[in-house]
Amino acid sequence: MSRLVLVSNRVPDVKERVQSAGGLVVGLGEAVRDTEGLWFGWSGQHRENAVSSDVQIEQLHRVTFATVDLTTDQHTRFYENFANGTLWPLCHYRLEMIRYRREDYESYREVNTLFARKLAPLLQEDDVIWVHDYHLMTLGAELRALGVRNRIGYFLHIPLPPWSVTRVLPCAAELLRDLTQYDLIGVQTEEDRENFNSCFSAIGLFTRVEHFPIGIAPEEFREEARRNVDAPEVVRLMDSLRGRKLVIGVDRLDYSKGIPERIKGFEKLIRRYPQHEAKVVMLQIAPVSRAGVSAYQHLRREVDELSGHVNATFGTFDWTPVRFLTQSVPRHVLAGFHRRADIALVTPLRDGMNLVAKEYVAAQDGDDPGVLILSSLAGAAPELKAALQVNPYDPDQIAEALHLALTMKKEVRKKRWRFLNVEVQRNTAARWAAEFLSVLKEVR
Numbered sequence: 001m002s003r004l005v006l007v008s009n010r011v012p013d014v015k016e017r018v019q020s021a022g023g024l025v026v027g028l029g030e031a032v033r034d035t036e037g038l039w040f041g042w043s044g045q046h047r048e049n050a051v052s053s054d055v056q057i058e059q060l061h062r063v064t065f066a067t068v069d070l071t072t073d074q075h076t077r078f079y080e081n082f083a084n085g086t087l088w089p090l091c092h093y094r095l096e097m098i099r100y101r102r103e104d105y106e107s108y109r110e111v112n113t114l115f116a117r118k119l120a121p122l123l124q125e126d127d128v129i130w131v132h133d134y135h136l137m138t139l140g141a142e143l144r145a146l147g148v149r150n151r152i153g154y155f156l157h158i159p160l161p162p163w164s165v166t167r168v169l170p171c172a173a174e175l176l177r178d179l180t181q182y183d184l185i186g187v188q189t190e191e192d193r194e195n196f197n198s199c200f201s202a203i204g205l206f207t208r209v210e211h212f213p214i215g216i217a218p219e220e221f222r223e224e225a226r227r228n229v230d231a232p233e234v235v236r237l238m239d240s241l242r243g244r245k246l247v248i249g250v251d252r253l254d255y256s257k258g259i260p261e262r263i264k265g266f267e268k269l270i271r272r273y274p275q276h277e278a279k280v281v282m283l284q285i286a287p288v289s290r291a292g293v294s295a296y297q298h299l300r301r302e303v304d305e306l307s308g309h310v311n312a313t314f315g316t317f318d319w320t321p322v323r324f325l326t327q328s329v330p331r332h333v334l335a336g337f338h339r340r341a342d343i344a345l346v347t348p349l350r351d352g353m354n355l356v357a358k359e360y361v362a363a364q365d366g367d368d369p370g371v372l373i374l375s376s377l378a379g380a381a382p383e384l385k386a387a388l389q390v391n392p393y394d395p396d397q398i399a400e401a402l403h404l405a406l407t408m409k410k411e412v413r414k415k416r417w418r419f420l421n422v423e424v425q426r427n428t429a430a431r432w433a434a435e436f437l438s439v440l441k442e443v444r
């Protein structure tokens with residue numbers, strides 16, 4: 001059986017390798033579970049002369065973890081500036097937020113070259129290579145330039161806009177040309193696939209693009225939620241609510257997640273439907289992410305101000321309408337919170353997939369499930385049609401959906417949840433990985 005080689009910017013750290021972790025790690029972890037694997041990526045460490053540094057190798061069961069360090073300068077230019085300051089806003093249709101500098105793009109290419117040079121000597125003849133995400137668009141082309149003839153697949157976890165938007169990026173055609181060196185490109189949705197094809201046809205090139213919507217490990221998450229429904233933190237949260245309904249939001253603090261619009265929607269709910277005043281609490285958990293990128297610092301201030309404004313306007317001495325947390329919550333506690341929450345507000349302005357929506361569904365008690373309010377612009381929307389779908393830019397729609405969810409009869413909640421749960425159970429992380437790999441092994 002051929003070995004599977006995974007390449008991603010970040011490799012799971014020692015703790016994540018043994019404990020339950022997020023969707024990508026779970027999905028890829030399952031993909032390498034039954035085969036021998038090599039997982040290659042950035043160590044998370046900085047070193048000044050990284051180009052000459054060695055690859056660090058660690059073995060866990062049948063998986064070898066191979067990592068390299070980056071210099072501080074590469075981290076700034078490649079990771080913060082180009083990957084997260086240029087590609088991320090572009091792919092999330094936020095053109096006004098794009099910061100493009102040729103030096104940053106050059107650093108991006110340099111890091112992809114570095115990855116290729118360090119990875120190539122570790123490869124065996126029949127390895128199947130699977131590269132992940134927007135940090136590594138040019139890695140396949142760099143490996144080919146070094147003579148690597150193995151099958152190489154690529155999965156983009158975030159959306160890709162059509163050519164009319166993508167062409168804004170000065171180096172778009174170069175990146176697309178390099179992407180054609182992959183044997184197969186996987187994306188989350190049919191729309192992303194069409195957009196990729198529109199980009200390739202604009203530059204007169206072609207490569208195979210298919211959509212493979214990513215999932216979670218639903219059984220594991222359900223068990224986690226069941227086990228933790230009375231965990232001490234969950235009990236404390238429930239006690240603090242004093243019988244009020246709970247609306248939960250769980251995201252990385254990212255401008256693609258639509259958190260300000262969501263808080264405005266919650267404010268409109270209270271203004272428009274006074275019957276919910278003091279009867280409902282919104283808990284927004286959003287650990288700070290990419291704090292080195294200025295747009296994220298700005299967002300932090302905006303969410304602080306908005307939640308402060310709602311609390312100052314409507315709060316009473318024993319009711320704080322919005323609780324905004326930037327510290328992260330352990331995964332098992334999050335699972336318990338999800339099970340207890342009456343409503344999940346998952347309203348990204350754009351999202352490749354959004355695994356939080358699927359985790360919320362998996363965590364519910366089927367006899368008394370909560371309601372999922374989902375952005376129609378999340379990659380999960382085509383699968384999760386039974387959610388209450390809203391346009392995330394429109395706080396009025398969010399307010400109406402919240403009112404509908406708060407007043408929804410149990411029978412309707414159960415019926416909607418059953419439809420959602422079928423989708424979440426069917427399309428697991430393991431199936432996602434297996435389907436991608438089976439198509440990759442067939443192409444050429």
Ligand code: ADQ
Nearest residue numbers: 022023157214250251252285286287351352353354355356
């Ligand atoms: P993300 O943008 O990180 O991922 P998402 O898919 O929602 O978004 O979350 C990934 C994981 O992180 C989930 O397992 C979630 O539980 C966890 N997580 C998120 N917020 C958390 C919090 N506040 N505390 C603790 N854990 C939290 C990218 C793309 C997505 C795509 C995934 C997978 O942006 O569109 O769905 O990759 O392909």
